[in-house]
Amino acid sequence: MDKKQMITDLSLNSRINDVFLLKNKEFKVRRDKKTIDMFFKIADKTGEIEAINWDVSMDEVDELRSIQFAHIQGYITKQKDDGSLQATISSIVKAAPLDLDYSDYLPQSKENLDELMKKLWLKIKSIENSYLRALLKAFFDDPQFAEKFKRTPAATKVHQPYIGGLLEHTLSVVTICEAICNIYKEIDRDFLITMAILHDIGKVREYAYDKVIEHTDEG
Incomplete structure (x- = not known):
C-alpha cells in the first residue's frame, strides 16, 4: 500500500488519514481515576508530531501498547508557539505488516551516503602508517561491513538517529581530529584519525533498522 500522506504534508486543521509509526506512548489516568488518555507521537521518515487519543x-x-504501525485518523488541532503541531486522534487501527514499505518510516540522512563513503575512503588512503591503513582496510574492504557502516544510525535519539547517521558522525569526528592535528603537530595523526574512524564501529551491530531504529539484542 502506497503511503500518500507524510508528516511534512500536515499543517493546522489538516485531516490525518494514513499509516504512521507510533512512538513514545504514555497512558495517563485523569483525576477521576477512571478516564485514560493516550499521549504519543506519530512519525514517518519526514518527521514526527505529538498526538493525543482521548x-x-x-x-x-494493552492492545494500543503493542501496536507499532497503525492507520491513524484525526486532525491537526493545535500549533504551538514554536511551530510544532499537535494532533487529536479519533481512530487507531493496527496496520497489516504486508501492506507496509518500512522505508517510508525510517528517517534518513539528507547527505549523499555514497559521496560520504568516498570521503571516508580518502581519509583511509591518507593514512601513511601501513599497519594502521591495513587495519582500516580489513574492515572497509568487506562489502557487507562497509554497507552496514554506511547505513547504520549514530543513535536511536538525540544525535543523528537516522539512516547514515554513523557515517556522518564519524566524518565529523575525523574533521575535528584533523583540525587538532593541524594545531598540535606533535600528535600522531595516523593513529588519531584511525581511532576516529573506528571509534564507533560497534554500532553496526548495536542497532537494527529494518523496520524501526532500535537496539539489537546484542546491542
Missing part, C-alpha cells in the same frame, strides 16, 4: 478504555490499553 478517553481510552482500560481494555484498549
Whole structure:
C-alpha cells in the first residue's frame, strides 16, 4: 500500500488519514481515576508530531501498547508557539505488516551516503602508517561491513538517529581530529584519525533498522 500522506504534508486543521509509526506512548489516568488518555507521537521518515487519543478504555490499553504501525485518523488541532503541531486522534487501527514499505518510516540522512563513503575512503588512503591503513582496510574492504557502516544510525535519539547517521558522525569526528592535528603537530595523526574512524564501529551491530531504529539484542 502506497503511503500518500507524510508528516511534512500536515499543517493546522489538516485531516490525518494514513499509516504512521507510533512512538513514545504514555497512558495517563485523569483525576477521576477512571478516564485514560493516550499521549504519543506519530512519525514517518519526514518527521514526527505529538498526538493525543482521548478517553481510552482500560481494555484498549494493552492492545494500543503493542501496536507499532497503525492507520491513524484525526486532525491537526493545535500549533504551538514554536511551530510544532499537535494532533487529536479519533481512530487507531493496527496496520497489516504486508501492506507496509518500512522505508517510508525510517528517517534518513539528507547527505549523499555514497559521496560520504568516498570521503571516508580518502581519509583511509591518507593514512601513511601501513599497519594502521591495513587495519582500516580489513574492515572497509568487506562489502557487507562497509554497507552496514554506511547505513547504520549514530543513535536511536538525540544525535543523528537516522539512516547514515554513523557515517556522518564519524566524518565529523575525523574533521575535528584533523583540525587538532593541524594545531598540535606533535600528535600522531595516523593513529588519531584511525581511532576516529573506528571509534564507533560497534554500532553496526548495536542497532537494527529494518523496520524501526532500535537496539539489537546484542546491542
